[in-house]
Structures are given as C-alpha cells and as structure tokens.
Amino acid sequence: MTILQGCAQCLDSTRATPPTVQAAYRHAIILLASAGATLFIAGTLLLRRQR
C-alpha cells in the first residue's frame, strides 16, 4: 500500500511538471536502464568467456 502511494505521489508530482522536465526524466530513465543493461550484458559475456 505504501509503495502504491509512493508511486501515485511520484506520478502526480511528475505530471505537475512542465513537458521539458518530463522529457528529462524520460532521458534519465533511459540512460540509467541502458547503462545497467550494458553492464549486465558485458559482465555475462566476460564471465562466459572466462569459463
């Protein structure tokens, strides 16, 4: 329940921001997700190569 409230609050506060800020959030999410995915894939490939 607390998590859902947190999500709703976050969503509400993001919706209250101008489109430029929303775009910045979207870019940040893409940047973080792609960096994490790159690390995961590179780590997996590296470990497979070592075995």
Next chain:
Amino acid sequence: MPSTITPPEIDRHRISDGNNGHRPPTDKRTGGNGEGDGDNWNNRPRGHRGPHERISQARIGLFFALGGDLMFFVALISVFFVTKASGHFDAYDHFINSWLPTAIPSILWLNTIALLLSSVTAEIARRAMFREVDAMDEWFGLGRPVSYRAAIWLSATLALGLLFLAGQWVAWDQLAAQHVFFRSNPSSHFFYLITITHAVHLFLGIVGLIVALAALKFSRSLATRQVWVDTTVWYWHVMGALWIFLFLLLEFGQ
C-alpha cells in the same frame, strides 16, 4: 634378435602441419610439457593456475568494481539533466528555471590534454610489462629490464596525473575568484560535484600508481608486478575516458 626401443608416447603422436616436416612434440598449454606430475598448470585447482589466471581474476574484479562506479556517474549525469530542466512556479504561475550555465575555465582543456598523455604513457608501461623477450629474461632472473622500463613510464604517468589534479585545483580557484561556489547555482553545484568526484577517483588511481611503482621496486614475483601494473593502468584508462565524457558534458551540455 635385434633390440627394439618403444618410442615414447609423445613421439608417436607427432602431428603433421602439412607443410614442412613436423611440429615439435610440445604441449602448447600453460605450464609446458608435463602431464600427471603436476607440471601442467591447467590441471591444477582453480586459483593455482599461474600468472594468466591471476591477471584474469584481477581484471574481472576491476571490471565489476568499475561497473559500480560507472552506475554512480550515470546516476549523477541523470540528475544533472533533470535538475537542468527543473524549476518552480512563482506567485504568478510562471515557471522559473534557476539554472545559469557555469563558464568552464579554459585550463580544463590543458588538463584534458595532460590526462590523455598520461593514458598514453600508462599504456606504454603496461605493454612493456608483457614484452615477451624481456619478460622471459626477468622471469629467469636475468636482470629487471621490464620493471625498469615500466617504472620510467609509470613515473611519467604519475607526474602527468599530479599535473592534472593541480590543474583542477587551479580551475576551482579561478571559479572561486569569480565568486562561483558550490552553492551559487545548480549548474556550479554540478560542476564542483562532478569535477571533485572525478578528482577523488583519479587520486585513487594515483595511489594505485604509487603501489604499482612500489611493487616494481620491491616485489620478487614478476606476476605480481604484472597484475599491479595491468589493473592500475586499466583503471587509469577508464578514468581518462570518463573524464573526456564529463568534460564534454560540462563544456557543451549546459
């Protein structure tokens, strides 16, 4: 009855290379020719398979340590972009963005060149550690040509790294003289945050270089020296590449 000699196993399994004669009957794997007497390092338990395994393990450890670091910097950059776009509404419902771009001191260009040069000298030192002829001499205890050459180039890297840090200090000093401080503006806040965080990481690299130089001087094991120089230089390269990205972000991303 003529006496016959059974040829050794290894001679009966010579492999033709289809060109001129035969390949020598040697085992090309790490550890040489031995089988069954513990001489072949590939048959040893994990963690005891020689220098190649040690260097691989050190590189994997460094990769994951730097992976965590990379995520930290990516998070920092994400917040940079969000803060740059953010603002607040005033009493008249106008959106106010308080981001004022910070003029980057031009000394950062010189610092960047120094850091690029330091990466070149570090790479020369790293490659020197693996130069086969010299490494074999050193392995057999015939002097220390590898360590000597690597120490010269690592010292040059250390000097250039210190020059970079001194240059960063001058840049912060120049901004302070213009009354641009950590809390002056969201933009200056990020300038200091990014440059100081990178400088702390580079300082760790300098500590690594000093330890690698000490290892070159005092360590009796060539493998230990190679591991120290190799991992430190890879760390240094990553910090250099990271700085290029951060510098471009600060120079053109504001």
